[in-house]
Amino acid sequence: MSQTQAWDTYSKQKPERRSTNAAGQSTWFNWTQYPDHGPGAEILGLSVGGAALDLGCGKGGNLAHLATLGAQAVGVDVSLAQIKAAGARWSDMQMALHRTEARCFLEETGDSYDAVFSVFGAVWFTDPALLLPAIRRRLRPGGVLAFSQRPPIEGCYGCQASYINRSEDEDPLVVKRWDYEPDRWAELLTEHGFSAATARVLPAPPGPRKVGTLLVRAHA
Ligand SMILES: C[S@@+](CC[C@H](N)C(=O)[O-])C[C@H]1O[C@@H](n2cnc3c(N)ncnc32)[C@H](O)[C@@H]1O
Structure with a gap:
């Protein structure tokens, strides 16, 4: 089973974003796994007209928000199901969507960006030794790379397995992800x-769930 098929399977299980958030907004940026929680698009430091690239854009909710703020919004996702869902949901937005693998896109495009970001996206699921140089080549000087993902489980660092469950009669699908402590991410980027x-790890909101969100940011 390929990475593409695994993420197409994930796409069927993942509900679309709500039509409005708790503040009544129809688009918003969410770095965390919790609704109405955490910082917003300001992390990217984009100006109106700035170019933003979402690696693993999924159903496109964060990218659509950047489009409403006036960014040139470009999204890449390896899953056709995810890209189709993004195109259908945000058909009225000015967003360029590409069904392709993140590193391939970065190596083939001639475009450069003011911000590259990934929310539980391709940066988590690609070897950083290969992806970080490719991102840096496509960022304009001073441009921002920012990404979020779950923090590592203590002692489980480097390449780990993520499971995408299927029916009881089928084995789960497996994709690789890369986990490090915050200090190690900062070192890797440097x-x-x-x-x-x-x-840093943003704490979870008050409630039963305790796992926070790792948020990483750097400049080209
Ligand atoms: C957990 S989902 C997150 C989607 C979206 N960023 C969000 O916040 O809802 C991970 C997404 O990354 C995409 N993805 C994973 N590895 C990728 C890669 N190497 N290149 C492009 N997309 C990838 C998957 O297809 C999936 O849509």
């Missing part, structure tokens, strides 16, 4: 030529 790298 080693790959980024500057001002910061990485």
